[in-house]
Amino acid sequence: MRTHYCGDLRSHHIDETVTLCGWVDRRRDHGGVIFIDLRDRAGIAQIVSDPERTPDSHAIAETLRNEYVIRVTGRISQRPADSLNLKLPTGEVEIYAEQIEILNAVAKPLPFQVSTADTESVREDLRLKYRYLDLRRARMSQNLRLRHEVVKAIRRFLEDEAHFLEVETPILTRSTPEGARDYLVPSRVNPGEWYALPQSPQLFKQLLMVAGGDRYYQIARCFRDEDLRADRQPEFTQLDLEMSFMSQDEIIALNEALVSHIFKTVRGIELPRPFPRLTYAEAMARYGTDRPDTRFGLELADVSDIVATSGFKVFSGAVKSGGRVKVLPIPHGNDQISNVRIKPGGDLFKEATLAGAKGIAYIRVRDDGELDTIGAIKDNLDAEQKAQLLERTGAQPGHLLLFGAGDTATVNKSLDRLRQVLGAQLGLIDPEKLNLLWITDFPMVEWNADEKRWEALHHPFTAPHPDDLADLTTARAQAYDLVYNGLEVGGGSLRIYQREIQEKVFATIGMSDAEAQAKFGFLLEAFEYGTPPHGGIAYGLDRLVMLLAGEESIRDTIAFPKTQQARSLLTAAPSTVDERQLKELHVASTYTPEE
RNA sequence: GGGACUGUAGUUCAACCGGUUAGAGCACUGCCCUGUCACGGCAGAAGUUGCGGGUUCGAAUCCCGUCAGUCCCGCCA
Numbered sequence: 260m261r262t263h264y265c266g267d268l269r270s271h272h273i274d275e276t277v278t279l280c281g282w283v284d285r286r287r288d289h290g291g292v293i294f295i296d297l298r299d300r301a302g303i304a305q306i307v308s309d310p311e312r313t314p315d316s317h318a319i320a321e322t323l324r325n326e327y328v329i330r331v332t333g334r335i336s337q338r339p340a341d342s343l344n345l346k347l348p349t350g351e352v353e354i355y356a357e358q359i360e361i362l363n364a365v366a367k368p369l370p371f372q373v374s375t376a377d378t379e380s381v382r383e384d385l386r387l388k389y390r391y392l393d394l395r396r397a398r399m400s401q402n403l404r405l406r407h408e409v410v411k412a413i414r415r416f417l418e419d420e421a422h423f424l425e426v427e428t429p430i431l432t433r434s435t436p437e438g439a440r441d442y443l444v445p446s447r448v449n450p451g452e453w454y455a456l457p458q459s460p461q462l463f464k465q466l467l468m469v470a471g472g473d474r475y476y477q478i479a480r481c482f483r484d485e486d487l488r489a490d491r492q493p494e495f496t497q498l499d500l501e502m503s504f505m506s507q508d509e510i511i512a513l514n515e516a517l518v519s520h521i522f523k524t525v526r527g528i529e530l531p532r533p534f535p536r537l538t539y540a541e542a543m544a545r546y547g548t549d550r551p552d553t554r555f556g557l558e559l560a561d562v563s564d565i566v567a568t569s570g571f572k573v574f575s576g577a578v579k580s581g582g583r584v585k586v587l588p589i590p591h592g593n594d595q596i597s598n599v600r601i602k603p604g605g606d607l608f609k610e611a612t613l614a615g616a617k618g619i620a621y622i623r624v625r626d627d628g629e630l631d632t633i634g635a636i637k638d639n640l641d642a643e644q645k646a647q648l649l650e651r652t653g654a655q656p657g658h659l660l661l662f663g664a665g666d667t668a669t670v671n672k673s674l675d676r677l678r679q680v681l682g683a684q685l686g687l688i689d690p691e692k693l694n695l696l697w698i699t700d701f702p703m704v705e706w707n708a709d710e711k712r713w714e715a716l717h718h719p720f721t722a723p724h725p726d727d728l729a730d731l732t733t734a735r736a737q738a739y740d741l742v743y744n745g746l747e748v749g750g751g752s753l754r755i756y757q758r759e760i761q762e763k764v765f766a767t768i769g770m771s772d773a774e775a776q777a778k779f780g781f782l783l784e785a786f787e788y789g790t791p792p793h794g795g796i797a798y799g800l801d802r803l804v805m806l807l808a809g810e811e812s813i814r815d816t817i818a819f820p821k822t823q824q825a826r827s828l829l830t831a832a833p834s835t836v837d838e839r840q841l842k843e844l845h846v847a848s849t850y851t852p853e854e
Numbered sequence: 855g856g857g858a859c860u861g862u863a864g865u866u867c868a869a870c871c872g873g874u875u876a877g878a879g880c881a882c883u884g885c886c887c888u889g890u891c892a893c894g895g896c897a898g899a900a901g902u903u904g905c906g907g908g909u910u911c912g913a914a915u916c917c918c919g920u921c922a923g924u925c926c927c928g929c930c931a
Contacts, residue, residue: 291888305891325881342889350891368864368882376892377880379866384923438931458931485930486855613857613927718931768931812924822923 260330266302268335270351277354278332279304280362282395283323284374293320295356297331298375300400305344305353306331312355319359326373326395328363331356383814387828390819402816405525406804410478412524413498416517423476423500428463430456430480436770436778437715439483442493445844456482456494459797461718462782464501465754468793469785474502478800487823489812490746490802494821498803500751501795507737507753510794511697514741514749518695525807530695534741538700546678547585547671549701552745554694555687557678559671560586560652570639573620577664584664587674588652589681592659593623596681601661610680611663614673620662624654679745694744700724701738703731704767712769719764720782721752722794728760731767737794748803751796758786 261280263272281299295306308320323329333354344350370389371381375397386393393399417423434441434455441455457463460479467475479499487493502510515532522528535553542551545558563583566574574584589596600607601619611619623631630637630645640648652660661677663670682688703723704713715721717738727734738752755761761783765775775783801813814820821827841847 285891287890287893289888289890289893290886292890293888294890294893296891303891307889309888311888339889342891344891346891353889371865372880374880374892377866379880381865382861382923384861385865387923435931439929461931483930486928488930489925491930715931721931823925824922828923 264301265297265299265304266349268304268349268352268354270337272335273337273352274335276332276334276357278330279306279354280330281328282373283325283327283329285325285376286320286323288321293317295320295323295329295331296374297329298395302349303347303375304349305338305347306333306356306359307336307353308356308359313357316356316359319361320356323359323361324365326365326369326392327361330358330360330362332358384822384828387814387820387822390829394818399815402804402808402810403818405808406800406816408525409521409800409804409807412521413476413478413517415524416520417474417476417500420520421474421513421517423474423502424472425477426467426472426475428457428460428467428477428479432457432463435462436774437719437768439485442482442484445846447844450845458483459497460499461720462779464499464795465720465782465793466785468501468503468754469788469790471791472501472503474500475795476500479797487821487825489814490799490805492801492813492817492820493825495813495817496800498749498798498800499795500797501793503791503793505792505794507699507739507794510751510753510796511739514796518741521803521807522693528693530693535696537696537698539698539702539735540700542698543671547675549698549740550742550745550747551675551696552679552682552688552694553696554689554692554744555682557587557589557682557687559674559678560588562586562648562651565644565647565651566640569644571636573664574636574662577666577670580666582664582666583670584662585670585674586648586652587661587663587678587681588654589659589661589685590655591657592661592681593625593657595685596659607661607677607680610676611673614676615669616663616665616673619673619677620664622648622660622662624649624656624658624660626656628656692744694742696742698740698742699738700735701740703727703734703736703764713767715764715768717750717752719768719770720754720761721764722755723760723764728763731764739796741796741798743803743806746802746806747799748806749796749798751794753792753794756786756790756792758783761786 261278263277263279265279265281279297281297284296284298284303287294291310293308295308296303297306308317310317331354333356335352335354338351338353370385370392372379373392373395394403431444431454434443434453438458441458444454444456446452446454459481460477464475477499479497480494481497482494484493485491512533515534519530519532522530539549542549544561547559561583562585563578566584567578569575577584599605601621602608603618608619620636621632622636625631654660661674663674701716703716703721705716707714713732717736721736721738723731724735724737736752740747741749755764762775801816804816805813808816810816819827819829826832
């Protein structure tokens, strides 16, 4: 049907007669000659229609409109010297149309402009409803291409350089306890029983290691029925890896090589290796989060010991009840941040309270080095404590010290939030900077105060550090997360491969033998048939592509995403189904619309 | 489940403190224009201001409800 792609034409094609197919990106009618920008996946080529040379096809050219699909045959010519278009890769040549065939016209007004020249932002609900038009636009077609390039780079590296085997795992699998809410699928042939869609291929990839797979990977679709966010869709894609007989350091090194290969291939960036590492404890202490954006400073300082005996009850009380007092020191904050913003009603106050803080105490370091703050703080600090405070926080004249006091989690959460907001507002983040680092030594478990039990922080198959087996509630896990500009893009661990340790972990998180047997009996049994030491990692592919594309939502990296209400505006899914279908599945809806 | 923002022509936006005929760019229709590349010129058509109700002499504007989209909290091993 065609001989070339529009976007591929170059000067060495001159004098060839070609046939092109594509969409009318734009038409410029000069009364006589008409120019048509013809677009296909490869790019844009300029078609020229001359009424004197080719009156028949020119009559058709006059009827063309944006987004018509046409087929054009003509000879490639060098453009006149004063008509070159340096903005187009094809801008040295043009095609004199001899035949134009309309393959498909546009019958209705376009819901929005599709032309690559158009960069207006369009309402997202319209884009989603007419996704096939949105995907024609430059931004989305580039994003899809980038996603493809990333996946291609991944496959090349894992298959050609690292001996990974791609294996598909079931989409219809069994529901597992813990974790996110499952998407369930009723079983027609097993009345009353349900499959679950996988939240990740976790158990299967471990079983593949028991099966001798040695190195497995999969671009795996995962499903979690939780509420959506800009970076969360109910179905999303993981790059899932698992490997046998490798230490944590070996796994990390291999993954650094993989990530570097991706950046090199799609962005031409050489990442310095090894990537920096922080322990979980260090990250929490210095940044208040396990995924710090270390493109800028503003590190936290723990001053709990200095103010433990202070007469200011907000500080001493926090320490006494097992919490902490930490400081976010802001250089030049004295001038840049007003009291109004810190006090009730201010934007920074709101940020802190959203994170659970009751408020923000603060100290301003005046140019003469004196402290400027409320009497209740000032009057309860002796000279020694003041000096210690300044030293610990690195405070200089002009610094603003923002305090968080209370339980440790809230203090960290609120100061992390303030740190991020201020880092962005004060222009401390260099948008060109790439920041990749590992967080290691996560705790095995964390206390769920609501349910009054220990929960696996990563997942219950994560291996505890061999030195910490005595008490798993305080044990470090052999787990690692990869953080990219303050977002978690990957996380993994060494897995437990001995039944005794697996049972001990289950016991720690309050899972009875009977329950463990019922839910994971197949895994525990597998561990008794010769299990290699193994570990792995999973990357959020949508999120990685989002960051590489400079987008702020993973929807812009997914061809057909869902809205925040988990609907598809394109297909109108989900939908009701025939009563007969439900009956076959032995299912009845209990839903009754409210009056 | 909760908080916030948005919704005006096909589309992107405007419309001041509630004021009488809701404007502009692009797209669309017609006419003109032979070297443009976001071509240009002239003319035109196009509106249930998301939907429902209320306040008011008067509502795109204020209030209540509702629908849709977005961002966030909860939730997401």
